[in-house]
Amino acid sequence: MHWGLRPRGPGATAMASARSFWGPPRLPCRLGWLGATRRLLVRSVTGASNQLTNPNSGKYRDTVLLPQTNFPMKLLGRQQPDMELEIQQKCGFSELYSWQKERKTKTEFCLHDGPPYANGDPHVGHALNKILKDIANRYHMMRGSKIHFVPGWDCHGLPIEIKVLSELGGKAQNLSAMEIREKARSFAKAAIEKQKSAFIRWGIMADWDNCYYTFDRNYEAKQLRIFYQMYDKGLVYRSYKPVFWSPSSRTALAEAELEYNPEHVSRSIYVKFPLLKPPPKLASLISDSSPVSFLVWTTQPWTIPANQAICYMPESKYAVVKCSTSGDLYILAADKVSSVASTLETTFEVISTFSGADLKNGTCSHPLIPDKVSPLLPATHVTMAKGTGLVHTAPAHGMEDYSVASQHNLPMDCLVDEGGIFIAEAGPELHKKAVLEEGTDVVIKLLKNSKNLLKEEKLIHSYPYDWRTKKPVVIRASKQWFINITDLKTTAKELLKTVKFIPGATLNAMVDMMDRRPYWCISRQRVWGVPIPVFHHKTKDEYLINRLTIIMTLW
Structure with a gap:
């Protein structure tokens, strides 16, 4: 009708x-x-x-012709989970994986399961991960492939150790390394059982009877053997280098363990480094009547005590300027004269300009230690994007700084301990002060007292944080174990071409990471993890590693 x-x-x-x-x-x-x-x-x-x-x-x-059914519109209370269990049992969800493995088929689809951390209850992130993988597996099974899917768990690392120690509270301070390991293992086992039960309950098709666990002795043994193979080929080495260091976790971190906080607030400062010995080519431009200083800008005032040099860009133009407020002479990049004068709320009169290369062989004095010499050195990492075109260089607290120090044999002493606290060598005023807190206050105060601080201002910028503790990290030199990525790079890139990446852009991200990082820090200063199979001398800075030490470790 x-x-x-x-x-x-x-x-x-x-x-x-x-x-x-x-x-x-x-x-x-x-x-x-x-x-x-x-x-x-x-x-x-x-x-x-x-x-x-x-x-x-x-x-x-x-x-009126309407459908008639006994199927309820909705299930209340316990009816819904009970009905789901009944459906799983009648449909044979638990036998599905073993059934499909027995099928006679020529093709096999193997999905490697990136393991979740065994450090908590199952959540929606686990569900998304496992259900998407299950969809992929069932799709290939329906197309006639035999599925190989062995789930596993990452049972080591800082997330589990932090969780255990936080639950223990004050009691954790009196625990030995062995006791922490035992408690971490028990915690991980309990978390695995919770997560596994949930995954099975969700109907995920997998080999649940043969899961892998990274704290399994056989798994650890394979890791140690591979470590020695890499060491034997020269791919693993120990070195004193600046690394990302988490004072809150008291351990070195790899770059992948960082997250960047775009709202971090730093106390940036403009500092004077008094000229000590003029570069030969500039001697005629600088009079003895007025003091001359190099203007330096930094967002990490606490690193000033560790300064060993000032770096410049040889190809850029620099200028000698006279400050209208104080009458002092400053040296900075010619392109930064107007912007720096504006920031300092003054005006600069340009006396003369010259090439950065003319700064060669000049020196200046340390702003906090007058007797200490800071040489002027050329460097490729200096830019004109921010600051003054002159870069304060503390080899123990910067990757590029370390590279410059290696070329010119500069000292690389670190004045900060594992907790991010100044050690005694930093001086009585700084000793036992946290570098990111009171230590910064004291350094700025000392610069004011020495009359070498021109300006302090707050800067909101992106800064690396420990992704586990959500607290800022520092760059700190220490002896760590590294993998030499440079020697692996060529082979790795060729092998990556044989892998299909979805989405394809992730391949570029991995290649970029290898290009940016010539080495990878693999050592951590915590107790819950696979140990590096090395024996250290009790009093000397020496270590022993060979095939026999690996065997002893496996025992």
Whole structure:
């Protein structure tokens, strides 16, 4: 029948009653019919018990053809999980993996399971990960492939250790390394059982009887053997280098363990480094009547005590300027004269300009230690994007700084301990001060007292944080173990070409990482993990590693 016409024929009376009961339609006729039918449908399926007061309420129900079913509209309380379990049992979810493995098929689809951390209850992130993998596996199974999917867990590392220590509270301070390991192992086992039960409950098709665990002795033994193979090939080495260091976790971190906080606030400063010995080519430009200083900008004031040099860009132009406020002479990049003067709320008169190469062989004195010499050195990492075109260089607290120090045989002493605290060698005023807190206050105060601080201002910028503790890290030189990525790079790039990446951009990210990092820090200063199989001398800075030490470790 046409929706816009009144119904005719045997059902007309039924429809008329339905329409009269639900009231005269205020919408077009066809919408009134739809509304009445929808209401009747709901009443029929749900079996509503509230009968109409009209004695003719059910008189016409049988004249409308509606589906009849015993299937409930919804399940309440425990009915839903009970029904899901019943469906899983009747459909043989638990036997599906073993069933498909016994099929005679020529193709096999192997999905390597990136393991979750065994450090907590199952959550929606686990569900997303495992269900998406399950969809992929079932898709290939339905296309005729045999599925190989062995799930596993990452049972070592700082996330688990931090979780255990936080639950123990003050008691953790008195625990030995062995006791922490035992508690971490127990915690990881309990977390694995919780997560595994949830994954099975979600119906994930996997080899649940043969999961892998990184704290399994056989798994650890394979790791140690591979470590020695890499060491034997010269790919693993120990060195004193600046690394990302987490004072809150008291351990070195790899770059992958960092997250960057774009709202971090640093106390940036403009510092004077008094000229000590003029570069030969500039001797005639600088008079003895007025003091001359190099202007330096840094966002890490606490690194000033460890300064060993000032770096410049040989290809750039630099200028000698006179400050209208103090009458002092400053040296900085010619391109930064106006912007720095504006920041310092003064004006600069340019006395002369010269090439950066003319700074060669010049020296200046340390702003906090007048007797200490800081040479002027050329460097490729200096830019004109920010600052003054002159870079304060502390080899123990910067990757590029370390490279410059290696070329020029500069001292690389670190004045900061594992907790991010100044050690005694930093001086009595700084000793036992946290570098990111009170230590920074004291350094700035000392610079003011020496009259070498020109300006302090807050800077909001992106800064690396420990992704586990959510607290800022520092760069700190220490002896660590590294993998030489440079020697692996060529082979790795060739092998990556044989791998299909989804999405393809992730391949570029991995290659970029290898290009940026010539080495990878693999050592950590915590107790819950696979040990590096090395024996250290009790008093000397020497270590022993060979095939026999590996065997002893495996025992």
